[in-house]
Amino acid sequence: MRAVAVRRFGGPEVLEVLDTPVPQAGPGQVRVRVAAASVNRIDLSTRNGALTKAGLLAPAAEVWLGWDVAGRVDQLGPGVTRFAVGDQVIGLRDVLSAGGAQADFVVLDETAVAPAPTRVSVELAATLPLIGLTADRSLALAGLHAGQTLLVTGAAGGVGGLVVELAALSGIRTVAVAGEQDEEAVRGLAATWFVPRTDRLAEAVRRQVPGGVDAVVDAAVIGIAAHEALRAGGTFVALVAPFAPPPLRATRVVVQEVYADGARLAALAALVDAGRLTLRVADTLPLDQVAVAHERMAAGGLRGRLVLTA
Template sequence: MKVIGLSEFGGPEVLRTFEVPEPRPEAEEVRLRVHAAGVNPVDAMVRSGQLEQMYQGLTPPFVPGMEVAGTVEEVGNDVDPRWGLVPGTRVVGFVDNAGSWGGYSEYLALPARSVAVAPSGTSAADTAGFLNNALTAQNVLDELRLPEGATLLVTGAAGSVGGYLVELGTAAGLHVVAVAAEEDADLLRSLGAHVFIPRGPEIGRRVREELGSPVDAVADAALLHEQIVPAVRDGGQIGILRFWDGDPGRGIKVKHLNVRARRTDRAAIVRLRDLVEDGTVTLRAAMAFNADDAVAAHTRLEQGGLRERIVLEFEDEVWQPGSSGTTSLTWKP
């Protein structure tokens, strides 16, 4: 089967097609035919070598990708039939990628607990760019454990993780303060942000002055780190998505968070799917590239400024919006 991966670390140009054996599902796994795979900043970190330590001792190709949309082709033993993961069902899946096993693949065998029936009324491309970022946001909120009414500051709020932090935080009853570019103000208000503050110099001080008091916690999707510390109250919290060894002082707790810890949290995955269906969580429109154009997709990712989600499509047949959980394939011209 075809995968898109790399045999050496570097820029987008190192991505190319490889052939690897097709996977078979083991017990408690399902085999998926992948229609689309989300392209995320962590994939660029894999490609560039920033996560090289994860691949020590492993044989290339190294295949990025942590989220996919596809259809179930085969079900292993001991998969709970109540989950509805029967052949032909369209699904969304979280991929704990490692070595030659990643989302940029024609087929995947995933733990059934990492897979849920896809939201109804969505396309494969739009669905493929959803789960990793939404689960990352939910993981941050679960670790911060803020009470209803607490103030949460979200940096990088218009980004793929930040937008879900705004929506999920608002749904949890938090007072959400969003920091992003000025042109994203309307978007963030539509997602439920109570206060919008433009990004820029001395953002920590400006947040505190704008609100008249410090915030209880920061979800630092923009990786501002020490720049945002002045906005946090004594004894507050900062949720960090990439490593930072700074000490904010004043009793502020820094929580280093990794979404891979939730890779088989089926309850959370299903809940996020349900929140898409009821409109609490919004799917971003997809910017789709053919899988063979992965170099162009990663080049566009590195240019930044996106509000769409980049996805790789692995075939010309993709499922389109429909009301059932069973695949309806439409030929894409």
């Protein structure tokens, strides 16, 4: 089968589509015939060696890429009870030493897989696992209840946009931060307030919410500038550990670490089918154009995910 890998770190030119044996499902696992796999920022950090340099990925002769998958179950390992061959599923591969999702087949634990949403394309479905679970866990860590206020940076992005929508479903009021050109789209996600991206972020947010917001989800990885918009004793949720600010003014700073959770993923897929969560695809490309996808993602300016198709 084909699978995307790197055997040395560097730019998009180091990406290879290798011919490798088809994996076999072990106990408690399912094998998925991949129809679509999205490209995420963490794929770029894997390719250029940043994850290995940070000690998050052990050195290996071959490093496989891809976290998100949408496809069809085509093999069951012993003990699997929740799925049958032929089921349309989505899943998250969160063990980086295992085979990647940007391949013809991927093996995942049964607990990492959920029924795919039925009312969107397979390409859209493939964008949900990583950003959906990241947004869901980030909001949970914020610890808010209905009526409280949440600042979401990067609200026009995949994670930030879903945080805004999930917060609105829980009655949480959001201050959404994005570029001025994205105001209409972000307001369409049910943000309570919109603040254009600015160097004076805390000042702009506090004009909307005097005293500061109850919590921050820093999807844009702004760090201390976003923390300054937080009230004393509030909660700051960081998505990238090295950029987490210190817990000033008795605040609580937590780092969100995503993991494969099939049960939560199934709940998110149901919200997609109900029209309550918005997924976006910027473009689709064949698997052998993965380097082009990396170039385009690195260039920025995308609204939606790039998705590789079989």
